[in-house]
Amino acid sequence: MDQETANVLFEKGSCLLFLNAPPNLEFGIDYNAWTIGPLFKGVKMIPPGLHFVYFSATSKEGVQGIRTGFFHYFESKEILVREWNPQTEDLRDETELDPDQVERYKINIRDFDRNMGPYPLDPPIFYDRWRKLTNYITSGLVRRVLPNNGKVSHLPSQTMQEEDPLTVKDKRLGKSVEKEEGMEFTLFDVRQSFPEGATGDEVTRWSLDKSWLARDLLRRVYGNSHKVMLGEIQLAFVCLLMAQNFSGFNQWKQFVHLLCSCPDLMESDPNLFIDFIDVLQIQLDECPEDFFRDILSENNFVAHMLQNLGRDILPQQEGLKARFDKLRLFLSHRFKWDLPELDDDEDDEDAPVVVEMD
Incomplete structure (x- = not known):
């Protein structure tokens, strides 16, 4: 240096x-x-x-x-x-x-100086x-999510063992994901994205558009700061990337699903989604290619979520559209993926297209 x-x-x-x-x-x-x-x-x-x-x-x-x-x-x-x-x-x-x-x-820390790299x-x-x-992870977030002095455990939670089942079934992956001991990620279920006591119309609306749940978490957990929420997304991903921790993986997937399904919130707060795309691209860029293909893209999870996100961008949201286009170009270069253009009208099953390279 x-x-x-x-x-x-x-x-x-x-x-x-x-x-x-x-x-x-x-x-x-x-x-x-x-x-x-x-x-x-x-x-x-x-x-x-x-x-x-x-x-x-x-x-x-x-x-x-x-x-x-x-x-x-x-x-x-x-x-x-x-x-x-x-x-x-x-x-x-x-x-x-x-x-x-x-x-x-x-x-007497100086006594150890010659033996410290x-x-x-x-x-x-x-x-x-x-x-x-x-960059969005704060000291307070680390203390809340990892209260055991920041330790990342691979041991199943005793609470989960007592309550049975031990594992949380992730149907999209077709695998069981254990909740490790000492991991206190924010609890929410992206499949229950409507308020308690909601009418039938409200259940339908907020099941398709998960903006109510995202706003509720922002208000109730993150002090209306989307950067604090993004910090938990980052911490969940780093727990997976660096510590092979699948509680982190499950939490990261839930957040990606949530924020790729909020057209109403996207219309009112596009800057949240510009920052989210920045976070997501940096995370995907850190993934080894086999890790990305074998885990993150299993059952086309990332592809489906990004298609949802792209389709919700309004024509007048030029800054957000430009940022999403940059992500699409990155995916094409990094993983040989071609996500459809925003005005394409194709079924989820048909994308992304994997481009075969000689």
Whole structure:
């Protein structure tokens, strides 16, 4: 990194003290991962903001274990302490450590300096991508959705086990999606998108146009800020992309379905949908091609949703139409998809068209 950036991060950057980790552990933060050695003590000069820290133990036979990790919103100059627990092959957080010892670690953080690697910003492309992928996620959102110190679990929720069924059936995928323990995404059912006590006409209207549900969530959960809602969409997607977490996947799909089915809200608040398309394109650009084809596009889910979104754009909404056209061009170049033009009148079953390339 250049000297000016290094100086700024030296003054304002955060530190993660990662103690007693075994050699050959895979350790990563955001898009960067390493196999660590015996002298590794953590990462310094972490840019303030959201980061995902993860690790995976390696067996004596060299087999990589399940990736485990946590999200943390680092404040400027923050020092976060984690210690390896060999019994559980997981981390102890500060609530499980001697508070006096933790405080001594923080006061004497410079003693660990030579054993801490700097957050990689050279080249800056990976950090720039990470920021774009997470730019709406706030510290409050992380605390609400991941109350267990940001930890992403792969264990089924005890509540779900008690209530039975254990899993939430996702009929579009034809698979069962478990609700993992400690994941508190906003609860809503996109199939029940009308107010309680609605008349028959209202049920019909708001089942086809899900604007009532979107407005209710914006008012009740997100303080009428669509950027906070987009933050939860981003967090759900990153839980899937980085942690292979399927509660995140289920939540992301619900939000995509919701926001691609709101013509009334689109007419009154087009900027929400311009920002949503920005978020969606950045997310799709981060997907490996096989991941996109095997998971996100199964049963043409993304295609159907984007067709709905495109058809709801009004002719006079030139800015929104231009942004959607940009997304269509991106899909054509990135995944060899051709979504129909907005004025095309073709059945959902016929799109998208996969263009065969030599």
